[in-house]
Amino acid sequence: MSATILRFPNRHQNVVWLIRDDDTWLVLTRGHGWLHGSSAAASVDAQWLSRNRGAPIREIATRSSS
Numbered sequence: 001m002s003a004t005i006l007r008f009p010n011r012h013q014n015v016v017w018l019i020r021d022d023d024t025w026l027v028l029t030r031g032h033g034w035l036h037g038s039s040a041a042a043s044v045d046a047q048w049l050s051r052n053r054g055a056p057i058r059e060i061a062t063r064s065s066s
Contacts, residue, residue, distance in 0.1 A: 014055045018046045021062040029053065 017028040025042035027034045029049055036042035050057050 014053070016046050016049045016053065016055050016057045018042055018057055018059045019062065020060070029055065 015029070017026070019026040019028060020039070023037065025036040025039055027036065027042050027045045027049065034042075034045055036045065046057050049055070
């Protein structure tokens, strides 16, 4: 028996993630991430990355955030 493996691109590869966990913010894109102590700093970073990579920003709040 043989199988052909088809590799598909990562669905969220071209996205800038802005993730909130209580008072910590994480900006994540591909395999890189940056921690921020404020939403303003994280937002500026995410917008810069979004413009330079041509990628949309997606925001997520973790379960512990309200």
